[in-house]
Amino acid sequence: MVKIIMHGCNGYMGQVISGLVEKDPGAQIVAGIDIADNGNNSYPVYTKAEDCQEEADVIVDFSSAKAVDALLDYSVNRQIPVVVCTTGLSEEQLKKVEEASQKVAVLKSANMSLGINTLLKLIQDAAKVLATAGFDMEIVERHHRLKLDAPSGTALALADSLNEAMDGKYHYVFDRSQERRQREDLEIGISAVRGGTIVGDHEVIFAGPDEVIEFKHTAYSKAVFGKGAIEAAKFLKGKPAGKYDMSDVIG
16 A cells, blocks of 8 residues: 655645545555645645655655645655645756755656556557658647636647657647648647636547547546546655656556
């Protein structure tokens, strides 16, 4: 069984993961860390990380970018591997993730969904066949109206996966309305849709002469990210220092 410290336990995803872990015989949350303790958890909650001294195998983080620096210090100091699920980190923070991974196991991924990370592998195999044969590659992502960034980090990860399969020869086009020209061969178009309460929808399109192949992933609730985070925690237990991602979990 993996013993987890839930960082950001009283946030939306922290509560989702807490509920999932209660039904998972292979995991247990032994403590939580959050700036506010509403007292509704079945485990002790600390408002300061340094006050949390429970023995644990892994820390799972779903908090805010401003809390990640202190979290990484805590992880290194206590030598507890950490799954970093918080997005929107600055370049300086990403560098700190790299530095921390030299001292403790750190897993960070653009998307925690097992489905998305399987898709990242599948589209690479498809690109090697279809893009080589002249198929155009496009990505369309859809999210709720409150999402601030566009394109999504997952859309960029999908584009990077396609480009990696093609030896980095492609460039990205984000807004075709700004350029009146026909499509070039070595480009990946990325389009963003924002509206309603769409949790997350990503579509990878391979468009060739007289045929189209599409790969699509739809998240119907944020629970898919929580399930992936728990699987990542199980994977990271006992791992040596280093940087890991979800491809290691599903690999």
